[in-house]
Amino acid sequence: MKAGIAIFLGIFLIAATSIVSGVTTQTSLDDADNSESMVLTACAKCHGIDKVCKKLGKKTLKEWDRTVSRMIKKGADIPGDKKDTVIEYLFSLDPESKPVCP
DSSP states (O other): OHHHHHHHHHHHHHHHHHHHHHHHHHHHHHHHHHHHHHIIIIIHHHSOHHHHHTTTTTSOHHHHHHHHHHHHHTTOOOOGGGHHHHHHHHHHOOTTOTTTOO
C-alpha cells in the first residue's frame, strides 16, 4: 500500500512539474513575441527600426531602461506593465538580430 502511494506521488510530482514548466516556457515565449511586436511597432512609429538595431549588443540594461523610459515619455506605445519586459528583450538581443534588424 505504501509503495503504491509513493509511486502515485512520484508520478503526480513529475506531471505537475512538467505542466508548470510548460506554462512558464509558453509565458516566456509569449512575452518575447509581445515584446518583439511592441518594439517593431512602437519604436518604428517615430524613427526607423535601424536606429534600434544599431544599439543592440552595445547598451547595458540600465541604458536600455533610460532609453525606453525616454521614448515612453515621448509617446511610445509601451504599456507600463510591459516596460521591463521590453527592456529585457532589447538587452537580450544580439547585434543584427532578426526580425528587429532587417
